[in-house]
Amino acid sequence: MSTKSTREAAMRAVLELARGDDKIVIVSPDSVAAARAVPFRDEFPDRVIEVGIAEQDAVDVAAGLATTGMKPIVVTYAGFLTMRACEMIRTFVAYPGLNVKFIGLNGGMLGGEREGVTHQFYEDVGIMRSMPGVKVLCPADAGQAYKAALAMMEQDGPVYLRLGSGREPEVFPDDTPFEFGKVREVLHYGDDVAVFASGFIMDRAIAAAEKLKAEGINATLVDVSTVKPMDSAGVTAVLRRTNCAVAVEDHNIYGGMSSAICEVACHYHPCRVIRLGLRDVYPRSGKAAELLDAYGLSVDDIAAGAKRAMEKD
Amino acid sequence: MTVEELSRMANRLRLDVVETVHTAGDGHPGPCMSIADVMAVLFFEELRLDPQNPRWIERDRFILSKGHACPILYAALARRGYFPVEELGGLRSLGSFLQGHPDMNKVPGVDTVSGSLGNGIAIGLGMALGCRYQKIDNHVYVIVGDGEQEEGVIWEAAMAAAKQKAGNLIVFADCNNYQSGGKVTDLSSLYPVEDKWKAFHWHVQVIDGHDISAIRTAIANAKAVTDAPSYIALKTVKGKGVPYMENNNAWHKKVPSDEEVEIARKALGGAI
Numbered sequence: 001m002s003t004k005s006t007r008e009a010a011m012r013a014v015l016e017l018a019r020g021d022d023k024i025v026i027v028s029p030d031s032v033a034a035a036r037a038v039p040f041r042d043e044f045p046d047r048v049i050e051v052g053i054a055e056q057d058a059v060d061v062a063a064g065l066a067t068t069g070m071k072p073i074v075v076t077y078a079g080f081l082t083m084r085a086c087e088m089i090r091t092f093v094a095y096p097g098l099n100v101k102f103i104g105l106n107g108g109m110l111g112g113e114r115e116g117v118t119h120q121f122y123e124d125v126g127i128m129r130s131m132p133g134v135k136v137l138c139p140a141d142a143g144q145a146y147k148a149a150l151a152m153m154e155q156d157g158p159v160y161l162r163l164g165s166g167r168e169p170e171v172f173p174d175d176t177p178f179e180f181g182k183v184r185e186v187l188h189y190g191d192d193v194a195v196f197a198s199g200f201i202m203d204r205a206i207a208a209a210e211k212l213k214a215e216g217i218n219a220t221l222v223d224v225s226t227v228k229p230m231d232s233a234g235v236t237a238v239l240r241r242t243n244c245a246v247a248v249e250d251h252n253i254y255g256g257m258s259s260a261i262c263e264v265a266c267h268y269h270p271c272r273v274i275r276l277g278l279r280d281v282y283p284r285s286g287k288a289a290e291l292l293d294a295y296g297l298s299v300d301d302i303a304a305g306a307k308r309a310m311e312k313d
Numbered sequence: 314m315t316v317e318e319l320s321r322m323a324n325r326l327r328l329d330v331v332e333t334v335h336t337a338g339d340g341h342p343g344p345c346m347s348i349a350d351v352m353a354v355l356f357f358e359e360l361r362l363d364p365q366n367p368r369w370i371e372r373d374r375f376i377l378s379k380g381h382a383c384p385i386l387y388a389a390l391a392r393r394g395y396f397p398v399e400e401l402g403g404l405r406s407l408g409s410f411l412q413g414h415p416d417m418n419k420v421p422g423v424d425t426v427s428g429s430l431g432n433g434i435a436i437g438l439g440m441a442l443g444c445r446y447q448k449i450d451n452h453v454y455v456i457v458g459d460g461e462q463e464e465g466v467i468w469e470a471a472m473a474a475a476k477q478k479a480g481n482l483i484v485f486a487d488c489n490n491y492q493s494g495g496k497v498t499d500l501s502s503l504y505p506v507e508d509k510w511k512a513f514h515w516h517v518q519v520i521d522g523h524d525i526s527a528i529r530t531a532i533a534n535a536k537a538v539t540d541a542p543s544y545i546a547l548k549t550v551k552g553k554g555v556p557y558m559e560n561n562n563a564w565h566k567k568v569p570s571d572e573e574v575e576i577a578r579k580a581l582g583g584a585i
Binding site for chain 1: 374416439443446473477
């Protein structure tokens with residue numbers, strides 16, 4: 001499967017918007033190169049505020065900028081942003097509801113792959129989801145990341161956009177829609193089981209749905225690209241048809257999209273939801289595909305998870 | 314205002330703090346007293362503000378980074394006309410808009426959330442850059458504690474602000490040598506702190522923080538430097554002006570009794 005960079009795609013969207021809105025600036029804790037924001041800096045050198053390798057400062061500076069009506073984007077590695085600068089995001093941006101956007105790189109094992117645990121982040125979605133007032137987007141590929149970045153900038157207030165390494169499998173045609181705050185049915189082979197997937201694991205979820213179909217199990221595959229606010233109505237409508245689900249994401253099994261699906265299921269349509277993700281362990285360095293296979297996110301794992309979800313007890 | 318009038322206003326604010334914390338039954342009076350003089354100069358002379366239009370885009374910005382000293386910020390805002398003085402006693406109570414630490418959306422005249430220590434200079438830098446980018450000719454004033462400078466993000470902001478040549482950013486440091494747990498000099502190797510700011514390429518001044526004229530002059534000097542941020546160390550006395558609070562760190566967070574309010578009232582020249 002071919003890959004395409006979510007980083008490049010999202011920053012292309014930001015640059016296009018910036019041409020029509022001079023309030024858009026990037027706050028960089030030495031992340032311009034990593035974020036693929038060099039074209040932005042070349043075109044708008046006075047609109048990249050470089051603060052050095054200092055994520056906490058970057059978020060505070062962005063908060064200050066936002067109070068003056070600017071539209072700052074802080075972009076850097078997901079963990080340095082959501083963990084090191086966590087309190088700054090919560091207290092100085094989310095609490096006053098300031099219009100600061102956050103882009104986290106290296107989301108998941110796939111995002112960090114060979115870098116190892118220090119540069120792989122599988123807690124970011126859970127952390128950001130727990131903050132009142134913060135919206136969370138996890139697009140499935142580069143085409144979706146482009147549209148997610150456009151949608152993010154239309155929102156007033158803090159939004160977290162999760163991106164990867166720059167080598168994400170390309171799964172959807174370019175004309176695939178992205179609707180903020182809505183789940184989208186990708187495949188509807190039937191209502192035997194729902195597969196909820198989020199982020200750069202979508203190629204595997206598609207392959208799993210096809211594998212299941214070949215075995216006579218007809219699944220509905222749902223792209224959960226907005227993790228917060230969760231589309232409770234959309235998720236519930238699917239669960240009412242299938243009465244069971246597997247939720248798969250490149251994130252720890254606590255706090256991320258699968259947790260959010262379980263919250264909806266508990267409240268609106270109690271049924272079995274099998275969660276597939278990193279099983280509360282730290283993985284290791286390796287090639288992205290090998291890592292996902294090694295830590296329970298292979299196509300076979302997803303298909304097996306769907307079957308477990310369908311078991312009656 | 315004259316120096317004498319500003320000095321009286323500083324004592325008025327000090328007494329407001331004592332009365333506020335007494336009425337509210339909670340709050341940090343000691344950390345307010347050491348910054349009363351600079352607060353008087355800023356809010357009653359220096360800051361370009363419009364209490365009728367708190368979000369006026371052209372205004373000067375003010376950040377009380379040591380946000381636990383907010384009783385004196387609230388007193389200054391009330392005396393400046395942002396809201397009635399009678400509201401001050403609501404501090405920290407559920408029905409009041411006066412939060413335990415400053416909230417920019419609840420208290421008119423407050424420019425940012427503050428109180429989680431260390432963040433005011435970085436936020437002020439963002440304001441300074443945002444204003445400069447939009448060609449707003451103003452200044453951003455920040456008050457930090459001395460102990461607060463033990464926070465790492467202070468020094469991240471110090472590096473970034475100098476690199477950005479943020480000449481419209483002016484930081485006052487309330488150097489009273491006390492923090493919650495004791496003397497700054499006993500808890501860290503912060504001092505001599507002025508040398509550190511010089512090494513970070515800031516314009517640095519050290520003055521008597523209770524000398525109104527010196528504060529005025531230092532601000533004028535800082536504003537004359539347009540290619541570097543300014544750090545003004547205010548040599549101060551924690552609890553200044555209230556005899557039983559001066560250099561007594563028990564008053565970092567403590568509620569005065571009825572009798573102690575009366576002592577403060579006399580010491581501060583009565584209700585002016």
